[in-house]
Amino acid sequence: MTGFSRGVVAAAVGLLWMTTLGQASERIIVILDSSGSMWGQIDGKPKQEIARQSLRSALQSTPADAEIGFMAFGHREKDSCQDIELIVPPATGTSGAITSAMDNLKFQGQTPLTDAVKQAAKALGSSANAPAKIVLITDGVESCKGDPCALGKQLKEGGAGPVVDIVGFGLDADEGRQVACLADATGGKYIQAADAQGLKQALAETVAAPAAAVSPPPAAEQKPVPEEEKTTAKPEETAPPAETAVVEPAVKEADFAPTVMLAQGGAPVSDDNSWQVYKALPDGSRGDLVASQHGAYTGTLPPGDYIVVAQLGEADAEQQLSLKAGETYKPVFVLDAGVLDIKAPGAFRVEIVGAQKDGQGNRKTFAASYGETLEATLPTGDYVVVASHSDGSTRELPASVKTGGKLELTVD
Known part of the structure; x- marks a missing residue:
């Protein structure tokens, strides 16, 4: 084989590898903690609202060929450790579906984060070529007897499993250590976000950033070409001159x-x-x-x-x-909406629910916060304010929100 021919084959092999790699698009499942603690506030704004806004922003910067899915836990039942759902399976072009899913979440349940990551890993499967990643956004530690550190070791030993990145939103250092071991074991990273700006940056580094690419095969050993095999390209083998690119006029927005x-x-x-x-x-x-x-x-x-x-x-x-x-x-x-400003002295949690009950006797939660105060913008209508106290007692008060108005309410 001549030196020229060997060069053509080597280039073809390299091109084949790059093409194969390009076809292995990144796969991500984002898990959003939808437990009741996400109603806690940072700088006067509920954590769940900050998380949704930050994730919307990150989704705008993901690669076009990335296959992104969305999972939540604690969004349907208050006391269930099995409330985990893959709402949007991984696929390209899912930003709209994920945003819509986020907008319809209820934040009210437990924190089964270990089982959620396990289910996400199963949904992603394993592949030696396509990089896979799980991004967990949580404001709490495991509350359902799962062991995040043990799961991390299990995923590592399984081989070809996903990388797990964890964003601790408002966690302290000790709480962060309880979940960081899961990220460390899988080759992922734990990022602690203390506020809205920190969360936005963390999601830019995890959701928007591409997963680690699969390494190409080692280059073949280059051998010297004997003098008798060296050839000079014939005139007809010379590459044709490049065509002049045609610049399309910009579309006016x-x-x-x-x-x-x-x-x-x-x-x-x-x-x-x-x-x-x-x-x-x-x-x-x-x-x-x-x-x-x-x-x-x-x-x-x-x-x-x-x-x-x-x-x-x-x-x-x-x-x-x-x-x-x-x-x-x-x-x-x-918006046809108004503002409800609540003070509940002595309460540890304040919740705003709909005045009407559904067929199972439940009322929809519109807003909630840990502490004695809560201010929320709500659609015009009738509500019930529920103030919960540490002795187990609750106090309820009806409230009617008027369009364009602000109702100040004290629940004694």
Whole structure:
């Protein structure tokens, strides 16, 4: 075989490897702790709200070919250690589905984080070529008799298992050590996030960052080419000149400046609210999340059909819009909502539930917080405030939220 031929074969082998590697897309399952403690507040905002906003932001920066799934625990039952659900299986283009799933979670249950990671690992399976990762976001330690450290060793011994990254949101150093061993054993990392900015950065490093790539095979040993095999490429073998690239003109975008208010004709809200912009599917449902902002929205969007959701606290408003190139859009979103400001002296937990019970006698939880105070933005309607005390007693008080109003309530 001539030196020229050997070079062609080596290049082909390298190209084949790179192509195979490119086809092995990254697979991730994000697990969000949906236990009741996520209603605890950091800097005046519930942890669950901070977590959802931070994860929305991270999903916008994931590679297009990444297969991302979403799992939650503690979101359906208060006292069950089996309440674990893979809501969105790993696949490409799942940002919209994950965001929608997050928006419908109830944060109320236990923390079976060991079994959740075990189920996520099983769902990902094992592969020597496709990098796989689990990202666990939790504000608490195991509460269902699981052993995170033992699971870490089990996953490591199994071989070709996923890397587990853990983000401890608001955990202290001792609590962090109880879960960090799981990440360490699998080659992952434990990141402690104390506030919203810390959580956003942690998710940028875990969810948005690609998993470790699979190492290529060692290069073949290069042998010297004998003089008699050295050849000079013939003129016809010379590569043709590269074609001149054609630059397509940029598509002009639409200016987009929406506003949101509690009541028709009221003052615009530009603090603590959030925006999510989804591609609109032909059937009118939400597609992929394409933009997300907190506070006042400023920016542009490519021409097309979108579903835009404005959210403040537990209230939201949605519109489907068709944007044209070069035009300016200033839609107004009315939440039809009000504010409920609660003080419950001596209580260790305050909860706002719906006034109506379902067929099983349960009432939907709209907001909750550990401590004596709670302020929440809620859709107009009737509610019941439940204040729980350390002696096991509870006190309830009805509350009616009016559009654009603020109701201050004391539960003695």
